[in-house]
Amino acid sequence: MEKINNKQLVEDLLAWYDANARILPWREEATPYRVWVSEIMLQQTRVEAVKPYFERFIHALPDISALAHASEDTLRKLWEGLGYYHRVSNMKKAAIQCMERFNGQLPSTYDELLSLSGIGAYSAGAIASIAFHQPVPAVDGNVLRVFSRVWVIEDDILKESTKKKFQKLLMEVIPKERPDAFNQAVMEIGAMVCVPNAAPKCHICPLAPHCKGYQTGVTHKLPVKAGKKKRTIEKKYIDVVVYEDKILLQQREKDGLLAGLYEFNTFDYPQEEELFLSTLDIEKIVPLKDSKHIFTHKEWHMSGKLVFIRKKIKGNLVSMQDLEEHYAIPSAYKAYKEGLIEWMKHM
DNA sequence: GAGACGTGGGC
DNA sequence: TGCCCAAGTCT
Numbered sequence: 173m174e175k176i177n178n179k180q181l182v183e184d185l186l187a188w189y190d191a192n193a194r195i196l197p198w199r200e201e202a203t204p205y206r207v208w209v210s211e212i213m214l215q216q217t218r219v220e221a222v223k224p225y226f227e228r229f230i231h232a233l234p235d236i237s238a239l240a241h242a243s244e245d246t247l248r249k250l251w252e253g254l255g256y257y258h259r260v261s262n263m264k265k266a267a268i269q270c271m272e273r274f275n276g277q278l279p280s281t282y283d284e285l286l287s288l289s290g291i292g293a294y295s296a297g298a299i300a301s302i303a304f305h306q307p308v309p310a311v312d313g314n315v316l317r318v319f320s321r322v323w324v325i326e327d328d329i330l331k332e333s334t335k336k337k338f339q340k341l342l343m344e345v346i347p348k349e350r351p352d353a354f355n356q357a358v359m360e361i362g363a364m365v366c367v368p369n370a371a372p373k374c375h376i377c378p379l380a381p382h383c384k385g386y387q388t389g390v391t392h393k394l395p396v397k398a399g400k401k402k403r404t405i406e407k408k409y410i411d412v413v414v415y416e417d418k419i420l421l422q423q424r425e426k427d428g429l430l431a432g433l434y435e436f437n438t439f440d441y442p443q444e445e446e447l448f449l450s451t452l453d454i455e456k457i458v459p460l461k462d463s464k465h466i467f468t469h470k471e472w473h474m475s476g477k478l479v480f481i482r483k484k485i486k487g488n489l490v491s492m493q494d495l496e497e498h499y500a501i502p503s504a505y506k507a508y509k510e511g512l513i514e515w516m517k518h519m
Numbered sequence: 520g521a522g523a524c525g526t527g528g529g530c
Numbered sequence: 531t532g533c534c535c536a537a538g539t540c541t
Contacts, residue, residue, distance in 0.1 A: 214537040221527070221536085255525025258540080292539045312537045332520075359537055368535065369530095400534090401522085429524070466532095467525060503526060 178345045181322075181382040186350060188378035189357035192364070194219075197226055202352070204278040204303040205235055211298045212259050212290060219363070225254055236276055240267035248432055248500035255503075257431055262290025280304040293335065301351040309342035310355040311335050314362025320395035321366060321385035329395045403471050409445040410476030410505070411437040412460070412512050413452070417519070418489040419512065421499055429467070434488075434499040436476070436508055453483040458515065463507035476508045478515055492516055 193199070196219065198210035209229055213222045229250050233239045242264065251260040266288040270278060278299065279285055285296040297310035309315070316329040316338060323341070327334040346354050365377045370392040374380050385391040413420035413436070421434045439445040458478040465472045490499065492513070501509060 211537065216524090216536055216538060217526080218528075218536050253526075255527090256538085258524065259538090262539080290539065294538060298537070310537080313535090314537065356537090363537080431524090465526095467523095469523060 177382065181379065182345065182347050182354065184378045184382070185357050185361070186347075186353055189353055189360060193356070193360060194364075197223065199356075202302055204280075204299065206230060207299055207303040208278055208291075208295075209263075211295045211302075212263055213254065215259060215295070216256060217254065221254070225250070236267045236270050236278065239264060240271050244432060245498065245500070249498060252433075252500035253503055257433065257500075259290060261431070265289035266291065278303070280306070282306060282308045293339065297339075298355060301346075301355045303352075305352055307346050307348045307351040309339050309346055310359075311338050311342065312359060312362075314359040314366075315342070315355075317368065317395050318358055318362045318366045318379070321372070321391050322379055322383045324384045324388065324390060324394065326394070326396050328398045330398055401469075403466070403469055405471045405473060407440070408472050408474040409439040409442055410460075410474050410508050411439075411445060411448065411479050412476060412508055413437060413479045413481060413485075414512070414515075415481050415484055415489055417516075418491055419495060420485070421488045421490055421495065421501075423488070430502045430504070433502050435501060435505055449479065452479065452481045452485065455480040455482045460508055460511040465504035465506075467504075472504055474504075474508070476511070478512065 196210075198206050210222070210226055213225055213229075232246075232250055233242055244261065244264070247260045247264060248257060251257055269288050270276060273279075274284070279288075280300065280303075282296050282300045285291050285299050286293065291299070294310055294312050297308045298312075300306040300308050301310055313329075316335070319325070319338060319341070320327075320329060325334075325337075327337065329335070361377070361379065365373045366379070367373070372391055374383070374386045374391060377383070377386070380386050383391070385394055420437060422437055424430050424433050424435060426432055437448060439448065457480070460476045460478060463474045463476065465474065495501070
């Protein structure tokens with residue numbers, strides 16, 4: 173990799189980006205706060221999924237101070253359906269850290285950004301380069317894919333050591349004049365042209381003249397990713413308890429899966445469910461369809477029912493309107509929430 | 520380093 | 531249906 177080749181590669185890449193960059197909400201006005209919010213939302217999440225959440229979030233919480241003072245329930249509701257809920261919890265922590273340590277502003281250097289909750293190597297590089305024009309790499313899945321093909325690097329891209337290796341290599345390539353455009357351009361190429369599996373659009377790729385993988389016909393074999401483990405299956409028994417026009421909700425544990433979100437009463441074993449039901453004065457039970465929800469590392473196989481009760485019980489009984497407006501419920505419960513709504517219509 | 524941590528879309 | 535994935539981070 174001689175410098176002279178890199179220079180031409182960078183030039184071709186930036187020219188392509190200038191002509192082909194998508195118009196995205198967070199690109200139009202790249203303030204540090206907007207860039208930060210967008211980068212966190214975009215972690216492991218598609219652009220199309222992020223768009224509506226981004227606008228709503230920025231409108232509800234326009235700056236770091238607003239975020240630092242927002243309640244956890246408000247934040248979970250703004251994040252409802254986006255997944256990886258620890259992201260928004262960490263953003264609030266980071267906002268408070270900014271108030272305490274950085275005068276209420278986002279810091280501008282890679283190391284300072286890296287010190288904040290929820291900001292790792294990628295996000296620190298992305299924010300430092302895009303919002304503050306610092307010449308640091310932002311190595312995400314796109315960058316790993318694109319350059320493992322361009323340079324034919326066969327290291328497992330899931331390994332931390334591989335990411336470090338690419339970070340170091342890219343330090344030598346990233347242009348001091350336009351680090352923001354460079355990092356976004358590589359990601360854009362990865363998302364639009366140098367796409368995963370056997371479908372890269374090399375015939376329209378500005379990097380093709382510089383791409384060793386393309387020239388040697390090994391693009392489809394890159395990047396190398398180690399195999400994943402099998403998901404475990406968990407059975408869940410769901411009781412949607414209804415008293416008059418209110419629904420019983422439980423809040424999940426503060427840590428772990430779907431931390432702090434709300435759910436209908438959920439049990440791991442039928443015996444537990446039976447015990448719970450035996451404490452209620454039941455008017456009638458309406459079975460709902462079985463449902464399956466797939467997480468990254470596990471599956472929930474759920475069976476559920478509506479349980480109408482005659483006698484009020486202690487617990488979090490909320491109206492349908494309150495549920496919709498204030499309580500964040502995981503997508504895993506979608507089928508049962510819909511079953512509930514269908515029944516409430518008939519009442 | 521390995522595993523936890525969501526969701527919805529594409530083929 | 532099932533598997534891969536999408537702008538990762540934390541423990």
